[in-house]
Amino acid sequence: MASLMQVGPGPAKRAKRLVAGVVFGVLGRGTVACARLDERVRTEVMTWPDGTVITLSISPGSPRTTIRWEGGRLKALGSKTDAESTLLVSFKSVEDAFPALIGMKSVLQPFAEHRATVKGDLALAMSLVRCLHIVEGYLFPDIMNRRILPLPAKREVGHLRAYVALLGTSADLGVPSAASAPSAASAVASSGTSEASGTKGDTA
């Protein structure tokens, strides 16, 4: 019988985990930024039940990023939080996450290819995917977006403003948080216009 070899993940996989950690952080903050800047993301977020905690991670353990929607505020909690996830999207390995995180593949593809597990309401996961498509439209250049987004990217503000907004970690959307999708959607209809200016409630 061969002796038991102790083989670690290797430098390439370690590097991918490091990059993934950075991109996760950007995606978390990017979602918060886009909730401030883009009405479509804001509309999606406001359909989420109050207290929603969403985590993106790579199995096992880390890296990860978490955002929380509570009391009308969307907040990026980063990677070090013990908030219990309402929705946990977990890529099965770093190799499954990496192409989607660096803009080589659509975020839909890992879901379609059994490369990620979803714990929680699949409807919420669908809403998250729509948000991530919009966020990627801001974060990545169009040459990449054409490859990874299902439709051409539409931006309500420019790339630069979106990158500046990444500095913030929370977005106060300025309305009472929603308990259910329909009521939240109607709340958006009445309050979303002022938010589209990108200033109201910006607590970053």
Next chain:
Amino acid sequence: MIPSYYEFSNRAKVLSGEAAIDHIPFELKVMECARPIIVTNKQLIELGLLKVVLRALAEGGVQVGAIYDDVPVDSSVAVVNDLAAVYRDQGCDAILAVGGGSVLDTAKGANIVLTTGSEDLNEQMGNEIIVARAMVPFIAVPTTAGTGSEVTGAAVIKDIERHTKMGFVSYALVPDVAVLDPRMTVGLPPRLTASTGMDALTHAVEAFSCRQANPLSDAYARAAIDLVREYLPLVLEDGRNASARLAMANAALLAGVSFSNSMVGIVHAMGHSCGGQCSVAHGDAMGILLPHGMEFNVDHAGPRYAELLLHLAGPEVYASTPAADRAAAAIETVRAMLQFTHERAGMPTKLSEVGVTLEQLPGIATAAMNDGSMTFNPRYAEESDVLQILKAAL
């Protein structure tokens, strides 16, 4: 077409044919089970179908732990939790589900609750999250030929409060044994035969044309469509034709294996929403929406539909149709099949015929966008697209 990555599992043992039900005691013995709970509904008991199963169990010396016959047409979280509680209370050691999609999916839901030790199905919502060395032993006996639930890793349970159908997806949900016995479907009324038959067809067509179609799931989808083409007309002509019934049961099973692996798309997303929002029977929604969904997808899935013409219409039609026209011909063939079932069995052809109104369409479209099946559709759809399709189907 081979996707960059795919997974495939088909672990259910299939018992198909004459007296298949009489093998259930043997299968229980193999799984070291002695006290199954039977999950069914009252209608099936009234039709005498359960008696066939009970006689087989009695003859095989199996003691039934409990008979749970309270499964409604649209199952719910409450029913699932109730079933799990009965299973525990009665000290059962296996699940024997006898019924249509609702019964089988209810049993799967209860299996999740029982295996994970949870009291509440809501805690287990998700995709591929069930972690268990072994599920509760599970035998599925379908009494319709449509859902394919006897071999799928998917369960759809209605959330009464939110008017949505929740999807649970995991290979762990695939039953251990699927039993196809023609005695279970020979009494199926023509209307239900047509509806469930179109459901099976939709599973196969969507599985073949969605993003995760792969060589293995393709083989099952093609075989399923061949059987539907040949035998759906026969069972609508003579419901007592046992061999044709068995063929349709096999078609549903094959389509089930196919879509359990390559998944379904926009037709199912809209269909689930029609069921959740307006209580439209699943098979009816599938039959009505399939040609419309194919039309929406044709620019992205045209070559796949063109291939399917061979199976939908047969080799002579395929050979005589110019390659460029085959995709459109496949859609027309599906439309013709729907019309045929309408004329033979009263299958509805429009959403308005099953009670859906124009005012309900925006709500259905919104819910469809949140259905996990949208992930797998070959063409990305926005809510406005879904609304357009629904209007066309109204």
